Amino acid sequence: MTALTITTPDDWHLHLRDGQALSDTVAHTARQFARAIVMPNLKPPVTTVELAAAYRQRILDAVPNGLTFEPLMSMYLTDNTTPAVVEAAAASGFVHGFKLYPAGATTNSDAGVTDIRNIRDSLKAMSDCGLVFQVHGEVTDADVDIFDREAVFIERILQPIRDSLPQLKIVLEHITTAQAVDFVRSAGTKTAATITPQHIRFNRNELFRGGLRPHAWCLPILKAESHREAVAAAAISGDPSFFLGTDSAPHKRTDKESDCGCAGMFSAATAIELYAQSFEAAGALDRLEDFASHFGPDFYGLPRNTSQLTLERREQTVPDSYPLSGGEVVPMLAGQSLPFVASRG
Numbered sequence: 001m002t003a004l005t006i007t008t009p010d011d012w013h014l015h016l017r018d019g020q021a022l023s024d025t026v027a028h029t030a031r032q033f034a035r036a037i038v039m040p041n042l043k044p045p046v047t048t049v050e051l052a053a054a055y056r057q058r059i060l061d062a063v064p065n066g067l068t069f070e071p072l073m074s075m076y077l078t079d080n081t082t083p084a085v086v087e088a089a090a091a092s093g094f095v096h097g098f099k100l101y102p103a104g105a106t107t108n109s110d111a112g113v114t115d116i117r118n119i120r121d122s123l124k125a126m127s128d129c130g131l132v133f134q135v136h137g138e139v140t141d142a143d144v145d146i147f148d149r150e151a152v153f154i155e156r157i158l159q160p161i162r163d164s165l166p167q168l169k170i171v172l173e174h175i176t177t178a179q180a181v182d183f184v185r186s187a188g189t190k191t192a193a194t195i196t197p198q199h200i201r202f203n204r205n206e207l208f209r210g211g212l213r214p215h216a217w218c219l220p221i222l223k224a225e226s227h228r229e230a231v232a233a234a235a236i237s238g239d240p241s242f243f244l245g246t247d248s249a250p251h252k253r254t255d256k257e258s259d260c261g262c263a264g265m266f267s268a269a270t271a272i273e274l275y276a277q278s279f280e281a282a283g284a285l286d287r288l289e290d291f292a293s294h295f296g297p298d299f300y301g302l303p304r305n306t307s308q309l310t311l312e313r314r315e316q317t318v319p320d321s322y323p324l325s326g327g328e329v330v331p332m333l334a335g336q337s338l339p340f341v342a343s344r345g
């Protein structure tokens with residue numbers, strides 16, 4: 001096989017940041033993806049339809065000439081999100097979901113939800129409106145081990161929500177554990193998960209390979225090999241509940257190579273090639289299109305893209321860094337080679 005052509009993929013979990021960063025980040029994604037769910041964890045967070053509309057326009061203004069890219073907006077749930085805000089979001093047509101950041105769980109989650117009971121009415125409204133509940137699924141209790149936070153969240157928080165609102169569409173974002181895979185598999189067609197390239201490829205040894213590796217630090221943290229195997233198997237399984245979401249999360253090199261480094265891996269520039277390499281290694285390249293281009297829009301109730309992307313079999317070396325807001329960002333697999341080069345056509 002010298003080239004693989006697939007329906008243009010979408011990224012169902014992406015951080016583009018804001019301001020000056022947009023001129024760097026948007027182009028990387030628009031070269032590979034037709035649409036992306038854009039995460040709302042800005043400072044201040046995207047909590048109103050007005051803020052979402054303005055952010056969407058700033059993203060559109062940063063799309064390079066000659067490329068079409070549609071930002072699908074997500075709004076940030078707080079303790080004060082009301083059902084009226086949910087209804088306004090649904091009426092906007094460009095907001096597709098609300099994101100739960102348990103307060104303190106991850107980057108820019110300080111304004112997040114402190115107690116799930118505070119958003120009960122909003123969740124009901126989302127269920128009624130058909131908006132997707134997008135979940136950073138980790139508890140924040142200091143006494144829960146960091147490697148257990150996802151599994152504990154599913155048991156204590158997510159399963160009860162699933163049981164109480166059976167019509168609510170839920171996406172458990174960036175899954176990392178066998179427990180998450182099992183939960184999604186058994187929870188029916190209204191429950192799905194996004195899977196990142198790093199959680200398919202790396203186990204937690206990557207964090208300490210020959211020394212401490214700040215660029216492998218992301219949340220949820222990389223897990224043990226048995227969990228990586230479960231997540232990778234889910235990605236290639238052909239189960240429509242599992243689809244592509246890079247969680248590409250750019251931070252400047254200086255913010256990661258620090259005594260309190262930021263969590264997040266940047267993968268957007270070569271995202272589809274990273275997935276393609278992993279799928280091929282698993283003998284499942286024929287399943288890539290469903291995972292990357294079909295299952296996401298089907299779950300969100302959006303049409304599949306009609307354009308195409310070609311993966312040419314040609315080696316490329318991932319750059320050591322890319323420009324970001326006057327600094328630089330170190331990408332996933334910096335300096336290493338990938339067997340494909342993608343182009344939208």
Ligand SMILES: NC(=O)N[C@@H](CC(=O)O)C(=O)O
Pocket residue numbers: 015041106107136217218219220247249250263264265
């Ligand atoms: N994944 C990460 O490690 N970081 C994300 C936040 C998130 O998705 O949890 C970020 O915004 O930097």
Ligand SMILES: [Zn+2]
Pocket residue numbers: 106136173174219220
């Ligand atoms: Zn997250």
Ligand SMILES: [Zn+2]
Pocket residue numbers: 013014015039247249
């Ligand atoms: Zn994220």
